[in-house]
Amino acid sequence: QVQVVESGGGLVKPGGSLRLSCAASGFTFSDYYMTWIRQAPGKGLEWVSYIASSGYTNYPDSVKGRFTISRDNAKNSLYLQMNSLRAEDTAVYYCARIDVDTNMSKLDYWGQGTLVTVSS
Amino acid sequence: QSALTQPRSVSGSPGQSVTISCTGTSSDVGGYNSVSWFQQHPGKAPKLMIYGVSKRPSGVPDRFSGSKSGNTASLTISGLQAEDEADYYCCSYAGSYTLVFGGGTKLTVL
Numbered sequence: 001q002v003q004v005v006e007s008g009g010g011l012v013k014p015g016g017s018l019r020l021s022c023a024a025s026g027f028t029f030s031d032y033y034m035t036w037i038r039q040a041p042g043k044g045l046e047w048v049s050y051i052a053s054s055g056y057t058n059y060p061d062s063v064k065g066r067f068t069i070s071r072d073n074a075k076n077s078l079y080l081q082m083n084s085l086r087a088e089d090t091a092v093y094y095c096a097r098i099d100v101d102t103n104m105s106k107l108d109y110w111g112q113g114t115l116v117t118v119s120s
Numbered sequence: 121q122s123a124l125t126q127p128r129s130v131s132g133s134p135g136q137s138v139t140i141s142c143t144g145t146s147s148d149v150g151g152y153n154s155v156s157w158f159q160q161h162p163g164k165a166p167k168l169m170i171y172g173v174s175k176r177p178s179g180v181p182d183r184f185s186g187s188k189s190g191n192t193a194s195l196t197i198s199g200l201q202a203e204d205e206a207d208y209y210c211c212s213y214a215g216s217y218t219l220v221f222g223g224g225t226k227l228t229v230l
Contacts, residue, residue: 103154
């Protein structure tokens with residue numbers, strides 16, 4: 001069965017760095033686009049990054065230049081390198097699979113999320 | 121990118137129908153047939169309920185339906201059940217491989 005499992009969250013000081021991982025199984029990882037979505041405590045969902053099967057990436061302005069999404073198809077893994085972290089980056093971070101040919105509309109499998117807390 | 125606009129809360133009694141709106145612009149909701157809806161119960165990950173404006177993934181009851189008119193998309197839940205009580209988020213493709221979410225709507229089943 002399809003599964004995505006995030007890891008790597010934790011407590012980090014403002015200005016620090018953290019690398020999140022997402023292990024995928026049950027599908028041909030290299031064929032799919034992937035994305036990171038976050039949710040601050042008590043708040044709504046926010047799109048954080050996108051990576052195509054080709055390796056093309058994109059980000060919203062709120063994280064552009066600080067966050068880097070990458071993938072290792074040989075390891076069926078997705079990553080999010082987060083640098084220059086701020087208090088407002090505190091959130092649960094979810095990775096999700098995007099079904100192809102749906103104009104990024106079908107985010108069909110989500111992980112359980114990993115909590116990142118940025119605080120001194 | 122500005123967030124899509126959803127009502128903060130809606131409510132309905134068991135068996136009734138409710139509709140949640142999601143208003144964007146011609147650069148997102150109105151420009152693409154790529155609106156999706158997610159259900160989120162407390163402490164759980166979001167679950168895809170509708171994609172491509174009106175398509176249902178397998179396993180989602182046909183009580184859930186989606187539509188769009190102009191810059192506003194809607195999620196309708198008919199035959200409300202207690203387990204439908206949750207937060208609902210809309211999401212739209214906004215061009216150039218970007219996504220934008222709505223602020224979320226809390227559905228209360230009375």
